[in-house]
Amino acid sequence: MxxxxxxxYGFCFGVKRAIQIAERNRNATTLGPIIHNTREIARLERDFDVSLSEDIENLADAQNVIIRTHGITKQDLQTLQERKKHIIDATCPFVTKPQKIVKKMSDEHYQIIIFGDKIHPEVKGVASYGENVCVITSVEELEKVKLEKKVALVSQTTKQPKQFEQIAAYLVSKVNECRVFNTICNxxxxxxxxxxxxxxxxxxxxxxxxxxxxxxxxxxxxxxxxxxxxxxxxxxxxxxxxxxxxxxxxxxxxxxxxxxxxxxxxxxxxxxx
Ligand code: SF4
Structure with a gap:
């Protein structure tokens, strides 16, 4: 044959990087699965003593905490810092980027629109960096949002570019100022x-x-x-x-x-x- x-095919840059970080940091705990593959999680536990905790409250004695590729919320990060955990950040740089944009735009008083799924951990994390944030999955949903004069748009990394363009076009036609940040990962x-x-x-x-x-x-x-x-x-x-x-x-x-x-x-x- x-x-x-x-x-x-296979691992993207962000996942490869996160696995390498986990392998370099024996005896650590990941907050949430570092990757959606149970066999790989088991291998990291068996060969590198990297365990998994689904919940920040269950970290207990874990001192070294690895943040997964999709990132965590600003509040969870603060909690880890307050509890004096040693934080090993494996957040993909393509996810850190929209987090930083949302923070900056929010500081400049823009209303933040995130094109993404509300319950996705990445979106929860990105949204947590803004003050006035609205998460939508379509133009139809956006039509129901009361838009302000200054709006900034970012996307969940895995969203479809065509839909993102439609959302950007709608916003540009409706507000005085619209900052569009294409944060989709290819x-x-x-x-x-x-x-x-x-x-x-x-x-x-x-x-x-x-x-x-x-x-x-x-x-x-x-x-x-x-x-x-x-x-x-x-x-x-x-x-x-x-x-x-x-x-x-x-x-x-x-x-x-x-x-x-x-x-x-x-x-x-x-x-x-
Ligand atoms: S943002 Fe892209 S490169 Fe980063 S983990 Fe997600 S799919 Fe992989």
Whole structure:
């Protein structure tokens, strides 16, 4: 079986960086999962003594606290500082950027509009840096917001650029002054585009990633459009030989939270088949 990888797949820059930070800081606790992959979290715990705490109140004796890629709220950060924790910041720089923008614009008395999902940890964190903040997911929602004269717009890193443009265009047409900050990160779209391209050329396509990961499910939906023989596997044990019968070329892509060592095992098993 010949194998071809998507041009871009797997860990993004921010996740790679966070894992490296965790590996350099043994005996630490991450506040929230550092990555949406249970196997990688287990590996960090087993090999590097990096444990996980879902809640700031459950940190108990943990002295070294790693802040995950999506960041935390300003209030949680203050709590950690007050409790004299040693803070190891693995927040992705692409998430720190909108946090800083929201703080600066808020200090300059702009009304802040965040294009994002209210309950997403990244958005909660970014929103916590502003005073007058409104989180919306569409132009329809924005239409119900009482806009002020000066408005600043940022986006959750994983939002669609087209929708962001529509929201920016609406704001520009409604307020006296609108500052637009494109804080979308291209990592997810680059992976999706590369998977889409590859799925057009292969007989069978394997997407490696967590079955609960929305990012991985999105990848599967994209590749299924051009390659009906597309399958999602969490690791090599999910592969079925029958998928490859009569097929010559297998494409592989992986979700943004899938570590390389799992992808390698899947590759080796397919090669054996
Ligand atoms: S997807 Fe983008 S913003 Fe999110 S962690 Fe990765 S590089 Fe950072």
């Amino acid at each position: 010949n194998i071809k990888f998507a041009e871009k 990592a997810t779209f680059d992976n999706q585009h590369a998977a889409d391209m590859l799925s057009r050329d292969v007989d069978v396509m394997i997407v490696v990633g967590g079955k609960n990961s929305s990012n991985t499910k999105q990848l599967l939906a994209i590749v299924q459009k051009h390659c009906p023989h597309s399958y999602l596997v969490e690791d090599e044990n999910d592969l079925q030989e029958s998928w490859f019968e009569g097929k010559a070329l297998c494409g592989i892509t992986a979700g943004a939270s899938t570590p390389d060592w799992i992808i390698k095992r899947v590759q080796e098993k397919i090669e054996q088949i």
